[in-house]
Amino acid sequence: MSEFRHDFRSDTLTKPTEAMRAAIAAAEVGDDVYGEDPTVLALEAEGARVFAKEAALFCTSGTQSNLIALIVHCERGDEYIAGNWAHLYRFEAGGGAVLGSIQPQPLPQKMDGTFELDDLAAAIKPDDPHYARTRLLALENTFGGQILPAGFVEAAAALARENGLALHLDGARVFNAAVGSGRTVAEVTAPFDTVSACLSKGLGAPAGSLLLGPAPLIKKARRVRKILGGGLRQAGILAAAGLYALEHNVARLADDHRNAARLAEGLRRHTNAKIEPPHTNIVFLEDTPEALADIQQRLAAHGIGSGLSYGSRLRMVTHLDVDEEAVDAAIAAVADRA
Numbered sequence: 001m002s003e004f005r006h007d008f009r010s011d012t013l014t015k016p017t018e019a020m021r022a023a024i025a026a027a028e029v030g031d032d033v034y035g036e037d038p039t040v041l042a043l044e045a046e047g048a049r050v051f052a053k054e055a056a057l058f059c060t061s062g063t064q065s066n067l068i069a070l071i072v073h074c075e076r077g078d079e080y081i082a083g084n085w086a087h088l089y090r091f092e093a094g095g096g097a098v099l100g101s102i103q104p105q106p107l108p109q110k111m112d113g114t115f116e117l118d119d120l121a122a123a124i125k126p127d128d129p130h131y132a133r134t135r136l137l138a139l140e141n142t143f144g145g146q147i148l149p150a151g152f153v154e155a156a157a158a159l160a161r162e163n164g165l166a167l168h169l170d171g172a173r174v175f176n177a178a179v180g181s182g183r184t185v186a187e188v189t190a191p192f193d194t195v196s197a198c199l200s201k202g203l204g205a206p207a208g209s210l211l212l213g214p215a216p217l218i219k220k221a222r223r224v225r226k227i228l229g230g231g232l233r234q235a236g237i238l239a240a241a242g243l244y245a246l247e248h249n250v251a252r253l254a255d256d257h258r259n260a261a262r263l264a265e266g267l268r269r270h271t272n273a274k275i276e277p278p279h280t281n282i283v284f285l286e287d288t289p290e291a292l293a294d295i296q297q298r299l300a301a302h303g304i305g306s307g308l309s310y311g312s313r314l315r316m317v318t319h320l321d322v323d324e325e326a327v328d329a330a331i332a333a334v335a336d337r338a
């Protein structure tokens with residue numbers, strides 16, 4: 001059990017609600033490795049419809065769906081390009097290299113998640129036996145809770161296409177990007193061949209991600225998922241939660257974004273930390289390590305969880321299980337009035 005009364009460490013901490021548990025309990029199930037779980041099939045069909053992609057695959061985690069995407073796009077000895085802070089490059093244990101023999105080509109990435117298009121152009125290798133074959137560009141949206149500028153995505157995608165690269169989006173929090181920018185996930189992800197989207201973050205499901213894309217790639221992805229040990233049997237138990245989340249927990253992300261804005265605003269009043277207005281549900285406080293440790297301790301003393309990221313920033317994430325009252329409790333804790 002978490003020690004925190006209000007836990008802002010991550011939106012992965014959400015627990016299934018009574019209503020979601022009821023949907024799980026009522027799920028019709030079958031053996032999904034046989035293609036016979038009706039609830040998984042319904043989730044995959046609904047995912048494909050919502051993202052306007054041909055097909056979808058229910059994966060155990062975002063790490064797994066990103067890795068599957070790398071492996072279906074790239075052969076052994078190929079390379080993918082991503083920002084040097086991209087989750088799939090930095091925080092997924094090097095899976096593409098370990099299990100796919102795929103070489104990453106990281107680009108210097110800015111705090112807003114973008115990189116220089118000149119750097120992208122320079123990283124795409126010519127057809128020459130000295131080089132790995134550059135096959136794929138992977139972007140991430142949201143990046144640190146920030147919505148990638150649509151103009152950047154379009155320009156990077158166009159450059160990648162001109163050079164014959166495929167495009168993957170790590171959309172762990174792509175629903176936040178969509179709700180935060182007033183667009184649909186289909187619009188946000190239109191430039192990409194494949195998309196990985198987490199059901200277990202802001203959407204509140206206990207587990208699972210969707211990999212979306214063209215039917216032939218998703219067919220190949222199903223084989224890779226089996227290789228990775230991700231073929232689950234009566235997975236409808238989990239897919240029911242995902243379906244429930246898609247139906248009930250997307251529009252309400254706007255509440256999380258409002259709560260994050262309120263949190264940022266309140267913390268700005270009571271600390272000297274630098275706090276940018278959040279685009280979506282993640283608030284970062286920048287200050288000295290000592291000042292951040294002090295803020296984190298004041299929060300913890302009032303039962304409020306926050307996370308240090310690389311020692312240089314304090315991260316607070318809003319989600320289903322922290323409401324306005326929790327936000328106000330966090331602000332009061334930092335103001336030492338609680």
Ligand SMILES: *Cc1c(COP(=O)(O)O)cnc(C)c1O
Pocket residue numbers: 060061062063064066087088140142170172173198200209
């Ligand atoms: C969480 C996350 C993932 C991985 O998802 P898991 O389900 O935790 O494996 C991938 N990319 C980004 C940007 C994430 O935030």
